[in-house]
Every structure is written in C-alpha cells, then in structure tokens.
Amino acid sequence: MSLALLGCGQQPDPVLELGGPTMGTYYSVKVARAPAGITADQLQPKVAAVLDAVVAEISTYDETSELSRLNRNPSTEWIPVSENLLAVIAEGQRIAKLTGGAFDITIGPLVNLWGFGPEAPHDGVPSEAEIRAAKMRVGWEKLELRASPPAVRKARGDLYIDLSALGEGYGADRVAAWLDAQGITDYMVAVAGAIRAKGLNAKREPWAIAIEQPMPDRRAVHRIIPISNRALSTSGDYRNFFEKDGKHYSHEIDPKTGAPVDRKLGSVTVIGAVGMVVDGWATALMVLGDQAGPALADAQGLAAYFIVRDGDGIRGFGSRSFEDVLAVAGVGDHAAVNRDPRQ
Ligand code: ADP
Numbered sequence: 001m002s003l004a005l006l007g008c009g010q011q012p013d014p015v016l017e018l019g020g021p022t023m024g025t026y027y028s029v030k031v032a033r034a035p036a037g038i039t040a041d042q043l044q045p046k047v048a049a050v051l052d053a054v055v056a057e058i059s060t061y062d063e064t065s066e067l068s069r070l071n072r073n074p075s076t077e078w079i080p081v082s083e084n085l086l087a088v089i090a091e092g093q094r095i096a097k098l099t100g101g102a103f104d105i106t107i108g109p110l111v112n113l114w115g116f117g118p119e120a121p122h123d124g125v126p127s128e129a130e131i132r133a134a135k136m137r138v139g140w141e142k143l144e145l146r147a148s149p150p151a152v153r154k155a156r157g158d159l160y161i162d163l164s165a166l167g168e169g170y171g172a173d174r175v176a177a178w179l180d181a182q183g184i185t186d187y188m189v190a191v192a193g194a195i196r197a198k199g200l201n202a203k204r205e206p207w208a209i210a211i212e213q214p215m216p217d218r219r220a221v222h223r224i225i226p227i228s229n230r231a232l233s234t235s236g237d238y239r240n241f242f243e244k245d246g247k248h249y250s251h252e253i254d255p256k257t258g259a260p261v262d263r264k265l266g267s268v269t270v271i272g273a274v275g276m277v278v279d280g281w282a283t284a285l286m287v288l289g290d291q292a293g294p295a296l297a298d299a300q301g302l303a304a305y306f307i308v309r310d311g312d313g314i315r316g317f318g319s320r321s322f323e324d325v326l327a328v329a330g331v332g333d334h335a336a337v338n339r340d341p342r343q
C-alpha cells in the first residue's frame, strides 16, 4: 500500500500551538504529537522565558541587555562577555569576512541614523555629513574576539554592535534546543521569518513554510517550502522600510555606501542547519544584491532562494544547491535526516 493511501481519510494528529511577542516581532511554536502530559499552557511561559533570556543577552532594544551594556562600554581594552553573546558575535564576524564586509554587525550607528534601530526614528533621509560621521564608527575589522576567556576588544570606544540580523534565527535555535531537551521531536518554531523545523507536522509531512511575495501592501504566498530538521530564514525589504519623496528605504544597509540597499532584490531565503547562520546569510545576501548574492551563495554552497523584481513582476530562482536541499528535506528522506543537523 502506498503512503498516500495509508494517510487517506486519517485525521491529522493533535497539535499544540502557542506564541506571543518577542524582539519587536512575534514568535509561534507548533508541536505535533507532543509527549503525554505536555500542554500548550505549560509550554507557553517556558518558551517565553527562553526568548526573554536571549533578549537579555543580545538585544539592542533592551537597554539592560548584555549587548547594550557592551555597546555603552567605552573601553578599548578586552571586555569579558558571555559565551552566548560571543557565539553570536563570532558568527557575525565569520559572515562579515566571507562577504567582504557587506554583512557587518558594527552597522548599528548607520541603522540608528536611518531610523531602523531602537532610537527614535530619524526624520527622513540623513545628510551626507551624518552618514560620513556614522560610517567612521562602522567596520567589522574594528572588533576583535577572544575565545577563552570569552571577550571582545573594540578599536574604537564608540563601536556599536547590532545583532538584529542574526537574533531571530538565534532565538529560534535556542527555543529548538529547549524543545529538544524536553523530548519533543516534532515541532516548528518561528521567530518572525526565522524558522526551525523538526520532525513532521500533524499530517506526518514536512512542515510547510510559505515564502511571501515581496509586497508591502498585502500578504500573498509565492511558494511553499517543505522542511524537516532544518532552519530557514527569509529577509526582505518589504516589511521594515519608510518612503520619502516617492523613494523606498529599507532596513538592510550597505556598509560601503552607508545607505539602504537598492530595490532589485525583494527577498532572500536561506535553508541550512542552524537558525542563526541562515538568518545572517539571508541578510548578507540581501545586502550583496541580485548579482553578487547568488554568486556568493553558489561559491559557499548555500541553499538560497532569491526573489528579484523584474519590471512589474517578480522572478524567483534558487542557488545551485537549493533544489537538492529541498529534495533531502522531503518526506521520502525523512529518516535519513531525522537527527539534529548540528551534530
Ligand atoms: P528581519 O529583522 O526583518 O528579519 P534581517 O534579518 O534581514 O531582517 O535583519 C535586518 C536587520 O539587520 C536590520 O534591521 C539591521 O538591524 C541589521 N542590518 C542592516 N544592514 C546590515 C548589514 N549590512 N549587516 C548586518 N546587519 C545589518
């Protein structure tokens, strides 16, 4: 008997659903076939606590977070940091190096200047002089890391680190690790566009993730991506932006120009093993743009899906390894990938 026939007429398995606000956005968790005795009401505060702990480490929106304290610290000597904070900073530095600085976690002063940070929104487009001044404080090479004991050293006391491009993925990773520790084997965690999926959904299929069309005014599905035992993250220019004099300015900033990237690329989705990594790469490829982005994705063997604006329409295409990764994520190979991909 085929799998499809077996599933025929069967009721979907039970699913627990929970969610709430975090990191200025929303998270949601679905658990299929939860272990006996586990309820959504029980999970809710515990998942929220995991995310609160992440915010307390790496958020620039929380003035008391470890990262905010590091940003306020004017010292140019080694500053001790937690292993968790160092791990996220280190991933940022790794992607910075691989992208020739297109991805840059010291981008904070420019992000704030353009009104996309925790400071009060800037009124419109900053002046050339303001951009020049902010750029002086930006540069991933101005930040040195030490593994043990974990510490960072700033070349300028006014360096300002912004981990927002990695934070949602990192948050999804931490929730996933916590669910794993509870013996939960089938779940989907979403922190905004950063997803961790494990096992199978209620219909015993891979979790279905919708890639949106990159349009600010409505939500429409461009493509459904099935994933299991994978992380996926989408970055786009169509949710967080402002318009001034008919021009669109989004929250992905090119460190070279000090200004938001152009609008050719609508979104980038990256699939891999670790949420923090795919989240960072999705932003990085957005900044690199529709030419350099796909080229680097291929060179790095990244499974990435690009949506470009083409005249009045849009066009989607995958990197070389994208469809291969999807094939592996499919239900037929579930057993082969049914383990934590980080191991
Ligand atoms: P979202 O937060 O909507 O998921 P991203 O993951 O793409 O989007 O992160 C965008 C955030 O990353 C910006 O709001 C900003 O804080 C930060 N950022 C902007 N430009 C860069 C860059 N060139 N390198 C690293 N981080 C950036």
Ligand code: MG
Residues within 6 Å of the ligand: 164, 165, 166, 233, 235, 278, 279, 280, 281, 282, 283, 284
């Ligand atoms: Mg990102």
